[in-house]
Amino acid sequence: MKIIRAKDYQDLSRKAANIISAQVIMKPDCVLGLATGSSPIGTYQQLVDWYNKGDVDFSGVKSVNLDEYRGLPKSDPQSYDYFMHEHFFDHVNIKPENINLPNGEAPDPDAECARYDKVIESLGGVDLQLLGCGRNGHIGFNEPGDCFAKGTHCVDLAESTIEANKRFFDSIDDVPRQAFSMGIQTIMRARKILIIISGKDKAEAVAKGFFGPITPQVPASILQLHPDVVAVVDEEALSLCDKV
Ligand code: GLP
Secondary structure (H helix, E strand, O other), rough: EEEEEOHHHHHHHHHHHHHHHHHHOOOOOOEEOOOOOOOOOOOOHHHHHHHHOOOOOOOOOOEEOOOOOOOOOOOOOOOOHHHHEEEEEEEOOOHHHEEOOOOOOOHHHHHHHHHHHHHHOOOOOEEEEEOOOOOOOOOOOOOOOOOOOOOOOOEEEEHHHHHHHHHOOOOOOHHHOOEEEHHHHHHHHHOEEEEEOOHHHHHHHHHHHHHOOOOOOOHHHHHHHHEEEEEEEEOOOOOOOOOO
């Protein structure tokens, strides 16, 4: 794992956007695995900016998102589908038919998980997977547990995740209790992984995930086994790691 120290969130966002645009320039028809949450917003803004300047072209790119809340329609401003359009898709030239997310409204969760895994497989897997990280070390919505989930699955969100994500909703009762998430095996099969982590409240997740034992109790720790991971982490998030 290569850890790149960023000064702050803005620096982290530029560095991450540089790595993603390099991927798109090197392979214009690549498959990007994309993430939501507050961490990648600055990265998407930077990519939109470079797109507007003519520096990067998304016309051949295909995307698969990591996760989606179960039960929210795409039109709900809290859905990840809505988020992706608001922060990225609507501002660049990615083709609508090349955009893929789990369908939060699918009536049969098992069928939806199987469909999503097939979509990823039919695209030939992910070239570059962008990840954020939850305070408890979750990636996508792979919560701490007794084993690493393989493919796309329907997850019961951890109380701490519901608590952390309530800031986006009117009240904690509005936060969905379940989500669809790409599994750890699918994430680990991505040819390259870029994880971005910012802020003091993530310092423990960074220390345990990158320097602690590999355990499903800290899902991000599995990334230590991937051959090509770049972690762009700001100084606050690195504050409990004296080795970097
Ligand atoms: C959510 C998402 C994750 C994200 C995490 C951290 O639970 N499912 O993909 O990485 O939150 O979010 P943030 O970047 O807002 O801290």
